[in-house]
Amino acid sequence: MAEAASSENKVSVEHRGGVAIVAIDNPPVNALSFSVRKPLHDALVRLRDDAATAAIVVTCAGRTFIAGADITEFGKPMQDPDLRALIALLETIEKPTVAAIHGTALGGGLELALGCHFRVADKAAKLGLPEVKLGLLPGAGGTVRLPALIGPLMALDMISSGTPIAASEALEAGLVDALATDGLVADAAAFAAVKAAEGGPFSSVRLRRDKIEAVDGEQLEARIKAIVGKAKGLRAPVACTEAVRNAVLLPFDEALAAERTLFVELVASDQSKAQRHLFFAEREAAKVEGVDKSVKPRPIHRVGIIGAGTMGGGIAMAFANGGIPVTLVEAAEDALQRGLERIEKNYAISVSRGSLSEAAKAERMARLSGTTDYASLAECDLIIEAVFEDMVVKKGVLAAIDKVAKPGAIIATNTSYLDVNALAASVSRPQDFAGMHFFSPANIMKLLEIVRGRETAPDVLVTLLSLARTVGKVPVVVGVCHGFVGNRMLTARGADVEALLLEGASPADVDKAFTDFGWPMGPFQMWDLAGLDISWRNRKALGKTALIADWLCEQGRFGQKTGRGFYLYADGRTAQSDPELASHIADEAKRLGIAPRAISAEEIIDRTLYPLINEGSRILEEGIAARESDVDLVWVNGYGFPIGKGGPMFWARQKGLATIVERLAYWHQKTGKDVFHPSEWLKAKASEG
């Protein structure tokens, strides 16, 4: 019979013979909030002392086992019992305790399960310690118990990557003791009853030393070195390695105490706050203004893509990787073959690097079918044009798609800058039309800007959001404007950099200020990589000029691909400063009457990052982005804004909006440039404090 253990009913206990089934029910993901910890603690104490209870199973209602501590509680005063006390309590119970795991046992959820004597899992379950992705480390014993149970090397990989493993792998590693066959709770209860009948004492993970003692210290240090080398300025992965090393070197309780110290440091850090902000930002982005939860996505069984060039091919790979069949259409047979060959080559590179198996490659290639016949698009549920960035060309292609697409199919344009409403006018069903702005390489970059046209139907947005998540993208719904959120802000970020060159900074000075800030590369490295000719063409179309970049293009210096751009690339890859460019810049400065001076990294950040933030605030003012966190997602996932700084708007809030407004106003007064004119939005928010 079942009994409620708390007035809120988040933990209930059912007795099946001598086995007590403790069920947690805290939707949506059974996070270990205070409202769970308290009744769970009370129930465990009662069952520990109850002579009629021979064994205890801890399980969860709903779609998953515990997905971790309640992240919303971080930064607030912790209410007792805390998770460590709960796990310590579990470890003192002298009756067999079994965690029955389905869905995902993550973070504090897996740590709680490690406090049980045994773990039984559903075959489809996943188990992991993803705290590192939140800028944290497992803070309830995970860095000490997991190494003890499965060995320090495997534990280090799991903890420092945050990637969960499948139940079958967990079984092999000894993380779970059995996989359920007849029904999780029934099997876990039967398992517990057998263990109770066999009798104790029951060994807790804290007593295991065999795998710790067997570890090859040199191998562990080599693995730690590799992880630290790839940490990119983030503290959490490094702290994870320290904690696992402690688990090997220190006695159990000392390692636990050291883990606690690291956790306390990390949870209060700006980096973790930024990463937690991004976690919730991704979830918020799924909520779209004017679209309520009852709107259902349209089924997408096959995607059609027009254009097998770099972009179209990358998009095709993104869907094929995510398990969605693709029809790839090109105008001519030879272009189609070239496109398919490029895709095959890309997959072959992944196989040679060991990141993809031959079988997975074959599966992905089998999802791609190429054709030159538009009629094949009739079977597609979503058709994306990825042809040349030109309004007339795109309109022609969209009109042709409109003729063959079945009723209800979604038609999308992959444009970086063009007016999505104008493009929507070329199809007879603008309600089924939207922009899908992928970022190159589209099979790798996570960001997808979903551009909501004037008439885009709510269920089209819901479909694209859900499809994007299915194929591992981070989607953000944006409104129509030139360059949408990302590229429009990118233009603002670059608006003053040529002036920096003329005033005395070198491309290397600017790029170094960027990489020191945490960007993967600076603007000049990025332009050289992307090819200077693209933006040159764009500028010419818009009747705009850029003094230095235009000069480079006139010399045929288009960046890395021509061996020269803002830098020289003698070996085709390594950037070296170019004396010829330096002297050209000096001549131009002289001609313009600009006296060169030393420019600090701080000034470089002022004159690039603050216009970026200012443009972001204008985008919010105009409603092109719905919320600050959407802008942050765009910049972290599409342009390499450092994750540990949470995105430009989050960073601006941390820095203080009043400071940003004040610096912008200073530069506006000095240069007269509109990019520095502080937006009304920024001024209003700054005055709110």
Ligand code: 3H9
């Ligand atoms: C930790 O455990 C620290 C300990 O080591 C030490 C403690 C001392 N807390 O993702 P979804 C919300 S750190 C609070 O859309 P899915 C989420 O915001 C934690 N809320 O579902 C969303 O809310 P809303 C380590 C949470 O099915 C809703 O649940 N654990 C938490 O696509 C649904 O989420 C993790 O890092 C949480 N822990 O994916 C796991 N988790 O509906 C984090 C979720 O209002 N969670 N929410 O927007 C996940 O990875 C995914 O949510 C999960 C489900 C895979 C579980």
